[in-house]
Amino acid sequence: MIPDIDDHIRHSTRHIGRSVPRREDRGPLTGRGRYVADIKLPGMLEVCIVRSTEAHARITEIDTSQAEALDGVVAVYTGADLADVSTFPDYIAYIGAVRQRPLATDRVRYVGAPYAAVVAVDRYVAEDGAALVAAGTIYEPLPTVADLAQALAPGAPKLFDDWDSNVSVDVAPHKPEVDRAFEEADHTFTDTYWSQRQTGLPMETRGVVAEVTDGTLTVWSSTQSPHMVRTAIALMLGVPEPQVRVIHPVVGGGFGTKTHTYPEDIVVPWIARRLGCAARWIEDRAENLVASAHAREQRHDVEVAYDDDGAIGAIRCTSTLDMGSGEIFMPGTAPVFVTNACITGGYDFPNMQARTVGVVTNKTPAGAYRGFGIPEGAFVMERIIDRVARLTGTDRVALRRRMLLRPGQTPHVMHGGGRLDSGSHTESFERALETTAPALERARTRHADDSDVRVGVGYCNYVEPTSPSYHLTTGQWGGHDSATVRVDPDGSVRVAAGLSAMGQGNETTAAQLAADALGVSPEQVTVVLGDTERAPYGLGSWGSRGAMMLTGSVLMASERLLDKARRIAAHLLEASPGDIVVSDGAFHVAGSPQPSVSWADVGTTAWVRTVDLPDDIEAGLETSAFYHPEHLTHQLDEDGKINAAASWSNGTHIAVVSVRVSTGEVRIEDFIVVHDCGTVINPALVEGQVHGGVVQGIAGAMYEHFQYDSDTAQPRFSSFMDYLVPTCAEAPPIDVDHIESPAPDQPLGVKGCGEGGTVGPPAAVAGAVSDALSEWGVDLTECPVTPVAVRAAIRAAEAAGRGPGATR
Amino acid sequence: MKPAPFEYCRPSSVSEAVDALAAAESGRVLAGGQSLIPAMNFRLTDVSVLVDIRDVAGLDRVTVEPGGVTVGAAATQSRVLADDGAAAVVPGLRVALRHVGHLQIRNRGTVCGSIAHADPAAELPALAVAVDATISVEGPDGGRNIAARDFLLGPFWTALDDAEVVTEVCFPAAPEGAVTVVDEISRRAGDFAVTGLVAIIEPVDAVVRSARLVGFGVGGAPMRLTEAEAALSGWAGHHTDSAVLEAAAADAADAFEDIHATAEYRREVLGALVVRAARKALNSGASP
């Protein structure tokens, strides 16, 4: 909380809360956005990474001579050449150490693992060279584990010889109260739910350009966290950190995949230093599918204790994450902890015990993806509720109503320790139901004449942790972010923040905040993000933290700056600082608008005509602030609980679907969203986040699925022909409504909204399709809900004697 | 995703193209490039010389006659899709092309290239088989005409010899009163079909008199569904569907399995498409 500025802004708000137009679009929309791939440096060489074609193997020989002899190839490096580079640190003690090398030395554990780099005059030659290195590589194949069952089987081949098994982490609390609840319940059921492997898939793939000039290593990386990349480069290459500068230019989406520091972030700068010339690597689309983090592949073994009336007494859940090879920095384990923390959502039921397991397999390492474990948890909870409703003959909506937190019941601490500071859990559900009723009626009418079509509705109420701890994810960083605010001699404002931006509109948001804090217009504010030389150390954009962290840091820095500016203005006006107010870009004594001095007068005095400054005020008009939100904790308490998020947004997603029985085709007729992210800074930006998030959620619900061959752990995908990304043609009508429950303990009440959109679709679509096929007793336990999956469910039901019989 | 080195030539006549192919170690015709270029970028196809036929005079011609439509090898899919005359004589061309890719793809992709490419899930090869199209090719030993069913041998496999060029494909006119349906299950708009059907159905007095059915995305090449054709003959829509479904499943007994669908799904959904097509044909017959 920053009480003074909060108060000041509440009384002067002009831009916060309005759909101020985005300032960051002109470049990208006119083809002039400068992405990493647009950076052209004199003499720049092209790097192609050579990747493993084996899922698990020892590399016994890499013959690089043919590639080196190729015209246009400048150098070929293998893991052995990078002996002077340290491994990626294993900061988290309780997960298995993987000692990841930037280039694999003797062992590869997934198809796509980088083990050599070809440097050439252009990408074509570099790829010709890479093909020759691949041809010169001799593997000694090792047995593979392609999925959780194989990895956990007794005697399974191990990925890491010094581990006891393929289990990287296993946290299994035991709660005697949960045992009692199971003993006392009328009924129990057990089932397994699945969430499939996906990726964030930004439109712009990753890329790194590096050069050394005048002793400074400058690295352009398409990353979400430039400062963290800088720290990793300095650490691993042994370069003093002030001599490393990391810039992220325009970034075409990240969706979590770019929060990691990848091998190429280290290898390309290493090459630039080694060869003394600029080098660049641009990930290609096919490479992206195996070389950037995957996510979401989890299994959930649940046991549910419930009573005749549908009351859920307790849930036991073991959530197991398929981590792929685990060779990724920061590690990819955190999402499954978030899943367990979020299963409960805004539902209140007596008890829950959750075990968290992470297991390595011979697949691309799992990491971050927008949603970060929340959709998986919401899916489990909503499928459980639908099941209990069906088993007990309880109405699905009524059962949800009974369990949802009601007004006045916050703050509420969930079973994992998450502290729901506020929210509209019941209100958002009720409001979404109101919109759903006519939508459902429309869908039924539309298909009334077609006996092959069934209509159904599915629900998801979720919570969304925002501005989370990075300590739990990285074992190193915490949860702050930073801003520097400066007013120049001409009165213009410059905001530089440690946050980055990948399209969300953070520049616009920062300008709105600074404008209202300093009483100027957003046009007077220049915003600088994503450059370690120009902004103080920050953690970057992820975890739905942009809005809250910008609010906190920009307002804190602005307040400090305003305080100094008031003192200067008071001196110029010969008044007392306590009487000075600022509005419309001018300082004056409260109650008498004239005489006044402008920001330019104050800025000029501070920087230029310092002779006019009083003795007790230093020159300059620039302040920095490091904001750490209230209530955000980084350590488990004695009961093993933690509130690892500064605040919690919430919302409701409802899908109305039609299902064609004969073919299994599913169509989302309407998708209804009621969303509550606390105080809204810019409604248009929030709406954009929700729309994009929902379509990504639908990707998980119906389309995207990385499949691997179970015998060889080879990917069964290589392009968008087999990894199906929904386009605008697949996007249904999305109805968005906002509720604002301000975060009671955060500046302006801002929470965050980056991920909520992705959370509901899997649960809502699976629920809706199951509802549509209730005559067959279909109860889907996994996504994607494809035509094939729908037909298989109908066929299985009919084979078991369920369903309306001859239906076609 | 950059191709290995290759040479490129742009002949101005078919015979020059044939000569270039004959002289090359592994020559390939480049038409719209929408299938060939991705395969080269993935280094899945080894090409030493690319023979671009788009400058060959007259190859982009589309000739519409009462007896049929002849499409030259350089004529793009968009061009044919927009041709009302072609759609009137061979309605299948338009309904099939609507399912092919997206606008951008069709603006470059050619009708003949699609048939020469012989993707088992493509619409146009199936249409060619359904209407008994004739493929005209030129090679070092002169020209020959090949019936579509003899041309399409398997997945990405045709009767074309290495140095032969497809010059045009002739699609005969649909029978009077017939209804052409091209329907498919695809995962997203514009995707190749998971399973698809070309049906040419002649309804008479709300009864199917005869049906020509060709499935795609089921086997290695477009597949005549002879059992389903028999089951459909005399079908009047109010019968139970099971005989038709079973017949289609029998036709597709050897359906393949891939990342998008099981063989079982393909078999049952093919039948559903046949029923859907027959209903549509009967309905449109009932109310002209």
Ligand SMILES: Cc1cc2nc3c(=O)[nH]c(=O)nc-3n(C[C@H](O)[C@H](O)[C@H](O)COP(=O)(O)OP(=O)(O)OC[C@H]3O[C@@H](n4cnc5c(N)ncnc54)[C@H](O)[C@@H]3O)c2cc1C
């Ligand atoms: C995103 C995307 C979606 C698509 N979706 C569909 C779809 O839904 N349905 C569908 O059917 N297709 C689809 N396609 C493929 C598209 O229709 C292709 O254009 C077509 O299959 C090939 O035609 P082309 O002119 O591009 O041939 P090219 O790519 O130039 O050539 C393809 C092959 O045919 C050979 N060839 C071409 N012309 C001749 C000729 N005259 N003589 C001898 N050999 C020849 C080439 O040598 C090459 O081997 C899609 C393509 C893309 C990129």
